[in-house]
Amino acid sequence: MNLLTASLKDLAQAVQSKKVSAREVTEKFLGQSEKWNKQLNAYITMNDKALEAASAVDQKLAKGEKVGPLAGVPMAIKDMLCTKGLRTTAGSKILHNFIPPYSSTVVNRLEGAGAITLGKANQDEFAMGSSNETSFFGIARNPWNLDYVPGGSSGGSAAAVAAGMATASIGTDTGGSIRQPASFCGVVGVKPTYGRVSRYGIVSFASSLDQAGPFSRTVADSALILETICGRDERDMTTASEPVPAWSSSIRKDLKGLKAGMPKEYFSDKLEPETRKAVEKAVDAVKKAGAEVVEVSIPLTEMAVPIYYLVATSEASSNLARYDGVRFGHRADFSKNPAESLAEFYCRTRGEGFGSEVKRRIILGTYALSSGYYDAYYKKACQVRRLLRQQFLDAFAKCDVLISPVTTSPAFKIGDRISDPLQMYLNDIYTTSANLVGIPGMSVPAGLSSSGLPIGVQLLAAHFQEQHLFNVGSVIEEAMNIKELPSVLQ
Numbered sequence: 001m002n003l004l005t006a007s008l009k010d011l012a013q014a015v016q017s018k019k020v021s022a023r024e025v026t027e028k029f030l031g032q033s034e035k036w037n038k039q040l041n042a043y044i045t046m047n048d049k050a051l052e053a054a055s056a057v058d059q060k061l062a063k064g065e066k067v068g069p070l071a072g073v074p075m076a077i078k079d080m081l082c083t084k085g086l087r088t089t090a091g092s093k094i095l096h097n098f099i100p101p102y103s104s105t106v107v108n109r110l111e112g113a114g115a116i117t118l119g120k121a122n123q124d125e126f127a128m129g130s131s132n133e134t135s136f137f138g139i140a141r142n143p144w145n146l147d148y149v150p151g152g153s154s155g156g157s158a159a160a161v162a163a164g165m166a167t168a169s170i171g172t173d174t175g176g177s178i179r180q181p182a183s184f185c186g187v188v189g190v191k192p193t194y195g196r197v198s199r200y201g202i203v204s205f206a207s208s209l210d211q212a213g214p215f216s217r218t219v220a221d222s223a224l225i226l227e228t229i230c231g232r233d234e235r236d237m238t239t240a241s242e243p244v245p246a247w248s249s250s251i252r253k254d255l256k257g258l259k260a261g262m263p264k265e266y267f268s269d270k271l272e273p274e275t276r277k278a279v280e281k282a283v284d285a286v287k288k289a290g291a292e293v294v295e296v297s298i299p300l301t302e303m304a305v306p307i308y309y310l311v312a313t314s315e316a317s318s319n320l321a322r323y324d325g326v327r328f329g330h331r332a333d334f335s336k337n338p339a340e341s342l343a344e345f346y347c348r349t350r351g352e353g354f355g356s357e358v359k360r361r362i363i364l365g366t367y368a369l370s371s372g373y374y375d376a377y378y379k380k381a382c383q384v385r386r387l388l389r390q391q392f393l394d395a396f397a398k399c400d401v402l403i404s405p406v407t408t409s410p411a412f413k414i415g416d417r418i419s420d421p422l423q424m425y426l427n428d429i430y431t432t433s434a435n436l437v438g439i440p441g442m443s444v445p446a447g448l449s450s451s452g453l454p455i456g457v458q459l460l461a462a463h464f465q466e467q468h469l470f471n472v473g474s475v476i477e478e479a480m481n482i483k484e485l486p487s488v489l490q
């Protein structure tokens with residue numbers, strides 16, 4: 001068994017049946033990470049307690065004690081999620097020295113199920129970006145071609161799985177940041193329904209949009225991780241009490257009776273031919289498995305990016321007010337040149353602590369929320385968001401899943417879009433709606449482009465209907481099965 005490319009299910013099985021020890025597995029992945037991280041920059045910080053945690057799993061197994069379903073599985077955790085005693089930076093200078101006194105609920109649940117936190121994954125600063133080029137800790141690279149971006153903002157989490165530097169990982173998705181990098185790196189990524197996963201202990205970007213979710217090599221593995229992290233959490237009042245189904249053991253590949261919708265606005269001439277072809281092939285596979293395919297319409301699709309960039313920046317401007325250099329995180333050096341006012345104290349700390357994309361968003365959001373502009377921008381965006389939600393609910397009255405591209409093209413070259421923010425924002429055209437509406441979404445690999453870069457297909461379902469994503473995703477995964485491996489694994 002090749003440990004680096006094994007599915008989570010097989011790896012967990014091998015550990016539990018003592019074919020391989022959790023320690024050996026962890027050593028292997030730490031070795032691969034050491035070998036490649038200089039080039040890929042998928043991790044910001046490694047967990048120096050990983051081997052200790054792995055040995056604890058082995059000891060439990062030796063004593064015949066029960067271990068969790070993720071026992072011994074090495075995972076990368078996006079640096080947005082607090083990890084007790086392990087530095088958590090959100091990809092920002094302003095948190096470069098922040099060591100959380102507690103762990104996020106997601107990390108507690110994963111570690112409770114036996115997962116080994118291997119390290120903290122690189123990301124765009126405060127998850128603001130689509131390419132992982134805004135990280136204070138440097139860009140992360142795509143394991144399929146090191147000149148290309150891994151996608152953002154959870155680029156490190158996706159690259160780590162694709163490069164065999166973790167069996168699975170966790171990202172966050174505010175407007176596409178799980179689905180896009182999953183698509184660019186050829187792995188599975190799931191953004192669950194808003195409220196499925198606790199946001200407790202996750203650095204806030206835009207609270208009405210943020211959700212954490214898994215990256216993995218297979219659809220069933222993502223289902224298993226989601227089962228572990230979903231569910232009501234008394235520490236996050238926005239978590240849903242909805243029961244968490246056993247998705248991974250209920251996957252059905254017979255799609256008879258299922259209706260799949262193709263939203264026509266997602267197939268405009270902005271879509272590159274190779275990506276269009278990949279989606280069409282996936283649709284054929286879904287038809288073959290018994291589903292009926294219908295065309296649907298979401299006329300407000302072109303409004304998704306403008307609404308998103310008003311709502312997300314408004315919420316971010318408020319959420320990021322807490323980084324003031326007083327209570328935690330970075331503070332400018334005032335020893336030689338003291339601040340003359342409180343305003344100067346904030347300005348100098350925030351001025352050097354935040355990168356330019358984060359500052360741009362704080363300024364945009366503050367503007368949209370300011371009196372005199374609130375009604376014209378923020379309030380209007382909220383109203384159109386409500387209408388967009390209705391259009392999705394209408395579409396889901398006609399079908400069970402929507403099939404679409406994740407982005408208009410595969411990964412782009414490092415440096416190509418970073419100097420043009422608008423161009424970068426337009427990358428989010430197909431992904432932001434799911435967050436605005438609160439529905440679950442998945443990216444599943446559907447082939448390679450002629451230049452050898454992965455292409456993903458996006459699946460969307462109605463609120464709390466994740467099972468449809470796993471069923472349809474499994475069909476596509478089987479039909480489109482990418483056999484090639486990125487060069488770092490050859």
Ligand code: GLN
Pocket residue numbers: 127128129130152153172173174175176177178205312428
């Ligand atoms: N690309 C989007 C942005 O820059 C989405 C980011 C995300 O989902 N965290 O805001």
